Amino acid sequence: MEKKKLLEVKDLRVSFFTPAGEVKAVGGISYDLNYGEVMGIVGESGSGKSVEAYSIIGLLQSPGKVIGGEILFEGENILTYDEKKMRAFRGNSVSMIFQNPMTCLNPVYTVGNQLMEAVLCHEHVSKEEAKKRAMEMLTLVGINNVEKRMKQYPHEFSGGMRQRVMIAMGMICNPKLLIADEPTTALDVTIQAQILELMKELKEKIQMSCIFITHNLGVVAEICDKVSVMYGGRIIEQGLVDDVFEHPAHPYTQGLLRSMPRVDAESYERLIPIEGTPVDLLNAPQGCPFAPRCEHCRRICLDEMPDYTSVGNGHQSACWLNALQALEGGSEVA
């Protein structure tokens, strides 16, 4: 796989200006995504992972606002796009699938109509051509009896089928990047597995980059090449999936992995939860957002946000612990 950058996010900051004050939902995050790569973004609710994704596709709802940073897509900063350019970009270069397939399709139009609409608004093709594409797409995502299904309304589809339709809709214009915002969260476990299987298959078939937002670490391990762990509006650790899961460097990531059930655990082992409550982004702490909950918390953690420390090949962690270890060890500083 050639390593060429598709998406570069540089120091992105997003705030929500609420009557109670400024909520720093995303407080300066940076990452790269190469062509054909699948990146997982994990974090608990309110960690800013969805907000971050919505900014990429320009769907931030007011009072949310990007207040700093750059989002470079194939070298162009999309934050400078005007509304018209953004519309052409959305759905065409980047598309998105959402969490709740039950409510994401318009109940009063047929599935075929909604699929064809996506093609027709970005490409000058005939209706027949659009219909052909829609049917191909539905077949690709594993829907049978396509001719009939095209004429049906969303309420005639099951949840899993609707998510397949959403995936088909997301990919129908051959976007370079697909953002999946918790695509399996609202589905039954068995259906989840099917949808994941489908996405894995599609990933093999189509070389498309993908950002996979989830709080399910199992999903990340299953499908992603690399992973960013978010906490309190920041990416606190990122790297290749294997590296991060095998050698988690940040105490939060370690805590997350400890709190997850494992098949190979001994029966007497208990899950260890992370103590405390998620950070209040309205009154975000000055230092590391995780510091108040961290078992290794030191003085400096409360005062200052640490920079990234490289703890392996492309594996970075934002923790003073790692920074100090690196200083002591010396050799590990990149």
Place this chain on the structure above:
Amino acid sequence: MTKYVIKRLVIAIFTILIIASLTFLLMNAVPGSPFLTEHGVSDDTMLALEAKYGMDKPLPIQLKNYLVSFVQGDMGVSIKMQKNRPVSEIILEKFPVSVKVGIWALIWSVTVGIVLGCLAAHYRGKVLDSILRVVSTVGIAIPGFVVASLLLIVFGVKLRLLPTSGLDSWQGYLMPAFALGFYPMCYIARLTRSSMLDVIHQDYIRTAKAKGLGNRTIVFKHALRNSLIPVVTYLGPLIAYLITGGFVVETVFAIPGLGKYFVQSIMCRDYPIIMGTTILLAVLLVIMMVVVDIVYKLVDPRIQLGKGGE
């Protein structure tokens, strides 16, 4: 579907019979008689007149007689307003006049109301929304005769732009249609706005945005159709009322329509005309209810006719 419509129509017939009976009884419960005049009538004359129109019999018998002849297609003759002229003939003469004005009022109030409602929802909280909110509140609050009189004074009397009465030219329709449709327009605008605001935060609107659709497509294709249900509900009775004519508007602009005639017939206790016009309105209302149900189904494919509520 066909079965459903037939069932609804059978129910409709009973509804109309009940409305007719109630109207008949209430009408007779009101003091006064069509034969009373300022000069006073002698008792003998009174009795003779009542006997002539079958009003000397007990009420239930009168009602039965009326319903029987009604079912046979005979709505009786006018007692007072146009003496001895068949009611059906009078209705056939007056009704089309009201329909003509009503249709124009309907067309403009629905189109303008929906468009303004969409705009207000789209520009929620902006200047346009505030202006529309004031206009629609005012439109709902001020009585029809004020609107009609104002129009008449400004355009008819002061500016002399439009004819003050009659429907002889197309200009004659402008003011009555405007006055008649103003209240419904404001009401529809408000309905559309609030229902639109509900819909605009739905997930499928976000999907439509994520697809890269333009604002206009999102509002008019994806949001509008989903927010039409309350408007359709209101439209059913509205159509029936508008085409049977507004009393106030027809009086102010001297339009020889049914609405004005209806009220006058009550004033002078012209019983057969009261019955005839009431039944016409009832029939129209009941038909519109059935039509509304069918339109629901067309607007929202999830709605299944004849299921639920049974």
